[in-house]
Amino acid sequence: ARTDAEAALPTTINVDYLGRVANEVDPTTDFDTTVYYVGLDAKRHPFPSSLIYFTWYENFDSVRTIDGAVLTAIPLGKPVLVRPGTLMVKIQSDPRTFAVEPGDYTIRWVPTEAVAVALYGANWNKRIIDIEPTYWSRFTMGSDLTVALHPAGSVLKDAAGAKFYYDGANKRAFASDAA
Helix, strand or coil, X not given: XXXXXXXXXXXXXXXXXXXXXXXXXXXXXXXXXCCEEEXXXXXXXXCXXXXXXXXXXXXXXXXXXXXXXXXXXXXXXCCCCCCCCCCEEECCCXXXXXXXXXXXXXXXECCCHHHHHHHHCCCHHHCEEECCHHHHCCCEECCCCCCCCCCCCEEEECCCCCEEEEXXXXXXXXXXXXX
Protein backbone atom coordinates (compact mmCIF):
# COMPACT_ATOMS: atom_id res chain seq x y z
CA ALA A 1 0.00 0.00 0.00
CA ARG A 2 2.83 2.40 0.87
CA THR A 3 4.57 1.80 -2.48
CA ASP A 4 1.34 2.41 -4.41
CA ALA A 5 0.59 5.58 -2.44
CA GLU A 6 4.08 6.99 -2.94
CA ALA A 7 3.91 6.22 -6.67
CA ALA A 8 0.75 8.38 -6.85
CA LEU A 9 2.34 11.33 -5.03
CA PRO A 10 4.57 14.09 -6.43
CA THR A 11 8.21 12.98 -6.38
CA THR A 12 9.17 15.30 -3.51
CA ILE A 13 6.42 14.01 -1.19
CA ASN A 14 6.13 10.68 0.61
CA VAL A 15 3.65 8.97 2.93
CA ASP A 16 3.81 10.38 6.49
CA TYR A 17 4.96 13.78 5.12
CA LEU A 18 3.95 16.75 7.26
CA GLY A 19 3.79 19.98 5.30
CA ARG A 20 2.29 23.41 4.87
CA VAL A 21 2.66 26.17 2.32
CA ALA A 22 5.03 29.06 2.91
CA ASN A 23 3.69 31.92 5.00
CA GLU A 24 2.66 34.66 2.58
CA VAL A 25 2.39 37.19 5.44
CA ASP A 26 -1.19 38.22 4.77
CA PRO A 27 -3.04 38.48 8.10
CA THR A 28 -6.43 38.21 6.34
CA THR A 29 -5.77 34.61 5.22
CA ASP A 30 -5.03 31.46 7.17
CA PHE A 31 -4.46 28.84 4.46
CA ASP A 32 -0.74 29.09 5.12
CA THR A 33 -1.12 28.01 8.75
CA THR A 34 -2.77 24.66 8.00
CA VAL A 35 -0.56 21.61 8.47
CA TYR A 36 -1.28 18.56 6.33
CA TYR A 37 -0.46 14.91 6.89
CA VAL A 38 0.01 12.74 3.77
CA GLY A 39 -1.56 9.33 4.34
CA LEU A 40 -1.44 5.85 2.84
CA ASP A 41 -4.39 6.86 0.66
CA ALA A 42 -2.07 9.36 -1.15
CA LYS A 43 -4.20 12.27 0.11
CA ARG A 44 -3.38 15.28 2.26
CA HIS A 45 -5.28 15.41 5.51
CA PRO A 46 -5.54 18.79 7.27
CA PHE A 47 -5.26 19.30 11.01
CA PRO A 48 -8.16 21.66 11.88
CA SER A 49 -6.17 23.38 14.65
CA SER A 50 -2.83 23.41 16.41
CA LEU A 51 -4.54 21.96 19.52
CA ILE A 52 -5.52 18.90 17.50
CA TYR A 53 -2.08 18.72 15.88
CA PHE A 54 -0.45 18.61 19.32
CA THR A 55 -2.47 15.52 20.31
CA TRP A 56 -0.41 13.75 17.61
CA TYR A 57 2.98 15.51 17.66
CA GLU A 58 5.05 17.29 20.32
CA ASN A 59 6.29 20.12 18.09
CA PHE A 60 6.45 21.39 14.50
CA ASP A 61 10.02 20.17 13.90
CA SER A 62 8.97 17.65 11.22
CA VAL A 63 6.70 20.06 9.31
CA ARG A 64 8.24 21.10 6.01
CA THR A 65 7.31 23.91 3.67
CA ILE A 66 5.63 22.73 0.49
CA ASP A 67 5.08 24.65 -2.73
CA GLY A 68 1.42 25.56 -3.25
CA ALA A 69 1.31 23.91 -6.70
CA VAL A 70 2.68 20.67 -5.25
CA LEU A 71 0.17 20.81 -2.40
CA THR A 72 -2.80 21.21 -4.73
CA ALA A 73 -1.57 18.26 -6.81
CA ILE A 74 -2.30 16.04 -3.80
CA PRO A 75 -6.03 15.32 -3.37
CA LEU A 76 -7.65 16.55 -0.18
CA GLY A 77 -8.67 13.84 2.29
CA LYS A 78 -10.60 13.79 5.55
CA PRO A 79 -9.32 15.99 8.37
CA VAL A 80 -7.17 14.56 11.15
CA LEU A 81 -9.12 14.82 14.39
CA VAL A 82 -8.11 14.48 18.04
CA ARG A 83 -5.80 11.54 18.66
CA PRO A 84 -7.90 8.88 20.40
CA GLY A 85 -7.13 8.39 24.07
CA THR A 86 -5.43 11.75 24.59
CA LEU A 87 -7.98 14.48 25.30
CA MET A 88 -11.74 14.71 25.58
CA VAL A 89 -13.83 16.66 23.09
CA LYS A 90 -16.99 18.72 23.17
CA ILE A 91 -18.92 21.10 20.96
CA GLN A 92 -19.76 24.61 22.17
CA SER A 93 -23.53 24.09 21.92
CA ASP A 94 -23.47 21.08 24.29
CA PRO A 95 -21.92 20.96 27.80
CA ARG A 96 -21.23 17.20 27.60
CA THR A 97 -17.66 15.97 27.19
CA PHE A 98 -16.66 12.85 25.28
CA ALA A 99 -13.71 10.44 25.24
CA VAL A 100 -12.40 9.62 21.75
CA GLU A 101 -11.71 6.07 20.58
CA PRO A 102 -9.86 4.87 17.46
CA GLY A 103 -11.36 3.66 14.22
CA ASP A 104 -13.98 6.03 12.93
CA TYR A 105 -13.38 8.52 15.77
CA THR A 106 -16.02 7.03 18.04
CA ILE A 107 -16.89 9.33 20.94
CA ARG A 108 -18.25 8.17 24.28
CA TRP A 109 -19.97 10.52 26.69
CA VAL A 110 -18.32 10.81 30.12
CA PRO A 111 -21.48 11.44 32.19
CA THR A 112 -20.03 12.08 35.64
CA GLU A 113 -17.18 14.03 37.14
CA ALA A 114 -16.15 10.92 39.09
CA VAL A 115 -15.59 8.99 35.84
CA ALA A 116 -13.77 11.98 34.28
CA VAL A 117 -11.43 12.24 37.30
CA ALA A 118 -10.78 8.48 37.29
CA LEU A 119 -9.90 8.52 33.59
CA TYR A 120 -8.19 11.90 33.09
CA GLY A 121 -7.10 12.94 36.59
CA ALA A 122 -8.00 15.84 38.86
CA ASN A 123 -7.41 18.35 36.05
CA TRP A 124 -9.76 16.54 33.65
CA ASN A 125 -11.56 19.82 32.84
CA LYS A 126 -8.31 21.18 31.34
CA ARG A 127 -8.05 18.17 29.01
CA ILE A 128 -10.94 19.09 26.70
CA ILE A 129 -10.86 20.47 23.15
CA ASP A 130 -13.83 22.36 21.71
CA ILE A 131 -14.49 20.98 18.23
CA GLU A 132 -15.85 23.29 15.55
CA PRO A 133 -19.37 22.35 14.43
CA THR A 134 -18.16 21.68 10.87
CA TYR A 135 -16.01 18.80 12.17
CA TRP A 136 -18.38 17.44 14.82
CA SER A 137 -20.26 15.29 12.30
CA ARG A 138 -17.00 13.39 11.60
CA PHE A 139 -17.32 11.69 14.99
CA THR A 140 -19.44 8.57 15.56
CA MET A 141 -21.47 8.36 18.77
CA GLY A 142 -20.69 5.30 20.92
CA SER A 143 -22.03 4.07 24.24
CA ASP A 144 -21.66 6.15 27.39
CA LEU A 145 -18.66 5.62 29.71
CA THR A 146 -20.67 5.03 32.88
CA VAL A 147 -17.78 3.30 34.68
CA ALA A 148 -14.15 4.36 34.86
CA LEU A 149 -12.81 2.06 32.15
CA HIS A 150 -10.30 3.71 29.87
CA PRO A 151 -11.61 3.98 26.32
CA ALA A 152 -9.86 1.99 23.60
CA GLY A 153 -6.93 3.90 22.15
CA SER A 154 -5.84 5.41 25.47
CA VAL A 155 -2.18 6.01 26.15
CA LEU A 156 -1.58 5.26 29.82
CA LYS A 157 1.36 5.77 32.18
CA ASP A 158 2.06 3.61 35.21
CA ALA A 159 3.53 4.79 38.55
CA ALA A 160 7.07 4.22 37.24
CA GLY A 161 6.42 6.39 34.19
CA ALA A 162 6.27 3.54 31.62
CA LYS A 163 3.78 4.25 28.81
CA PHE A 164 1.21 1.75 27.55
CA TYR A 165 -1.31 1.63 24.72
CA TYR A 166 -4.72 0.28 25.76
CA ASP A 167 -6.72 -1.28 22.91
CA GLY A 168 -9.92 -1.76 24.90
CA ALA A 169 -8.91 -5.17 26.26
CA ASN A 170 -5.12 -5.29 26.60
CA LYS A 171 -2.27 -2.96 27.56
CA ARG A 172 0.88 -3.00 25.38
CA ALA A 173 4.08 -1.31 26.50
CA PHE A 174 5.78 1.18 24.18
CA ALA A 175 9.30 0.16 23.19
CA SER A 176 10.48 3.77 23.61
CA ASP A 177 9.21 7.33 23.96
CA ALA A 178 9.71 7.75 20.21
CA ALA A 179 7.30 4.88 19.55
